[in-house]
Amino acid sequence: MRIVNMGEWPLSEEDEQLHEPGDDPLWNESYYLDFVTDDGELGGYVRIGLYPNWKRTWFWARLVRRDGGLVEITDHEAPPTGLTLSGDAYEADLTTSDPLRTVRLRLAAPGLSLDLEWHTRGGVYGYQLTPRYEVPCEVTGTVDGRPFQGHGERDHSWGVRDWWTISWTWSSGRLSDGTHLHGTQVNLGMPLPWPAFTVPPGGEIEHAGGFTAGTRFDGDRPAETLLSFPGRAVTVRPVAFAPVTLVSPEGAVATFPRAMCALESDDGATGFGWTEWHQPPGWREHGWHPLL
Template structure:
């Protein structure tokens, strides 16, 4: 297993556990679990976000299919878990466990609309960000969805720190190509260049950081229609297949649009794949610097 850490802070297996909260209202700790079936026709994601100072947790579980099915469990007022990562709310029970740090994790959800029992096994290694405490892990994903066998791929991540959803827009994308290559890229629209998190992980290899990642997006109104991801030596076109968005309301009542979609990916040399992309759109996002908009 390869661990690539772009930051000066050490990244160790202890980081798979929860971190001591800080006092800011928007300090949060979150765990994401994305998944897409091998044929790219079904996918989803789970996010658990803890907001200790705000005295709540956010729980999201979304499932989409290429033919238009969508099932969601969205709760922005869940009680904070007591000592573990179990989320509960009206009509659902969700659990999240790291069974072997950096190597295996599990998620479980029982609800009237959606049930998940999935295991994430690390494919290659771990990638740590430089610009914020966060790491990404490309994974093979197996288990059951609504009681039916599932096999596919995905990425899980874990982050902690202040996250102001209502002031910054960004693009985040993760996928697996048909030749087994995992890719990941992220850019925030800050009006300045930073060491943006991006990696390529060929089949059987761990993530390798690639500098100079950029992205451009064409919008149809407010909806993303297509993005082009540029890695050194590789250009990949991303097209949404099925959206699973979430509306996010701040403590003051401001609403941001979190546009997330299962997507089809195609490289310039003809390789295809599937994964997830998000285009975060806070109020006034069109007026903010957006290096990635065309």
């Protein structure tokens, strides 16, 4: 397993566990896990976001189907007690069975039952400017008691997370030729060394320098994004949206369109994954890169 660490902070197996909180009210520790079948018929994601100084945990779970089916759980008042959560209508537990290699998520709720494992494929990618890492994965287990086989990505980050000041585009997926890919672009209106990687079929993770993303919107809703990797361009189109609305301690509102997406590479490969276009207040003035 290869570790690509772009940052100055060390990345180790111990980072799979919870970290000592900072003092900022918006210091957050976040675990994200998404999944999708290879044919794009079914997908979902779960996020556990602990705000210990705000005295709460945000818990999100979404299951979507290509035919428009959506099951959603949103709890923004869960206690910040760790990675085992219990709400009015759900119980969830995230465990690490093999650090940086395998994690397991179990969720029991009316209309939604998950027992899934994320198995690392190709390596682990550490971010440059913030303590965060992304992991391309094969995903196996059960969804609502039925066998599940697919792919996805998980990430883990810790530090100040202010959802109401900065917008971004984030995307990950797997193509039919076996390539995993990921790219993040913070929308500041200027080129920077954005976090991005690819994993060739059966190979190891590699940083993708020069990554950019441009998006075309239909009103406020994303309609199409072009991910530009070195030597490869991938078009992303939403298949099923599973959004979240986020309210700050002061009452500011951000919208978070996240969608299971179809991917099409300029060399003919296709695939599926997840993409998010974060929209804080005034997001259109944040330097979004338009798709012309």
